[in-house]
């Protein structure tokens with residue numbers, strides 16, 4: 001049977017904006033209050049996804065969330081009509097209104113952790129939505145994320161959906177952004193790497209001093225248990241707390257893996273050599289550990305360019321390609337490194353650059369925009385086919401974006417009651433295009 005790694009990209013929602021909501025994420029803070037372009041953001045994401053589909057990759061799309069999140073605003077005491085709720089929140093608690101308006105579900109690397117059926121004891125594909133408790137604006141995502149994932153991977157014979165972990169800092173979970181899988185072939189059992197920022201229940205363990213560590217070891221271990229993984233197929237690695245303090249808020253800002261390749265920065269992890277040895281012991285295949293030294297790429301350049309927030313994909317030819325943001329071309333040290341990488345004897349043979357600047361300005365690169373789901377052909381056939389990107393869906397979604405999205409949005413605009421109507425009209429139509437059923441609070 002054939003096996004693939006599919007990418008499910010988050011469709012950017014109609015409220016994409018720059019509110020500076022993510023302490024510890026340098027781009028989000030630096031670009032706070034910039035005027036965004038939701039239409040361009042959605043189209044940049046669609047272009048990138050379509051390019052992968054055109055390369056022969058299996059590519060899906062995940063629907064965005066309902067924002068402004070009026071349910072949450074009402075839950076915290078704002079009342080009256082929708083317009084009154086927005087008006088009161090804008091006047092008395094603008095930061096809370098901003099948190100309820102983010103299009104942050106577009107970064108589907110944080111939607112969930114996924115374990116392919118080749119790794120799990122029951123032979124099903126497992127999904128656990130991330131609770132994202134570290135950030136208020138993201139902590140309101142997991143319930144709807146679970147509904148969207150269930151509507152997308154909608155056959156219980158193949159797909160096992162879990163609830164998100166308990167909503168407490170001890171279980172801070174940011175999904176696949178802190179999870180990589182190494183394997184020989186996608187359909188063979190692999191080693192799942194869980195990278196965590198801190199041990200919540202051990203006060204003596206190392207942790208960052210300045211910025212939050214969003215993922216805990218306790219959360220990663222809970223996911224491994226839920227997903228029925230064997231101990232021999234898991235490696236738990238601590239992220240270097242010093243790089244978290246330099247803006248590396250997720251592991252996918254400093255490392256990325258694909259099949260037998262792990263591409264990472266010299267300073268990415270703690271106890272690097274011991275952990276690489278553990279991977280070698282647990283995965284009996286030729287492995288390429290591509291370590292980028294600080295002397296060639298400083299942490300600051302990695303964070304600015306998102307060199308590691310790239311996708312490494314295996315093309316149908318068997319060669320690997322890197323999908324990078326154009327920001328990597330604009331950074332001389334990073335561009336030089338990527339050109340050099342192609343001359344090294346690794347499976348990576350080409351680099352393709354994409355403009356995803358609307359997302360980058362909020363700290364989300366190509367890898368943040370996608371959730372990886374390794375599947376066999378039967379599982380691909382069991383996916384809701386209306387979520388898989390082909391020429392027809394691409395054309396339809398572009399027309400849909402043109403019809404419903406604004407090309408300018410400031411944080412002041414978030415209190416505009418018209419934005420609620422626009423967003424709901426768009427999403428209602430989208431659930432019909434993608435045959436998702438009633439996944440949004442306003443539809444239930």
Ligand SMILES: NCCC[C@H](NC(=O)CCC(=O)O)C(=O)O
Pocket residue numbers: 017018019020021022025028029102104107109110135138177250362363364365368
């Ligand atoms: N994987 C990339 C995630 C980026 C995301 N940024 C944000 O939510 C920024 C939103 C804002 O500032 O408006 C985050 O930090 O979780």
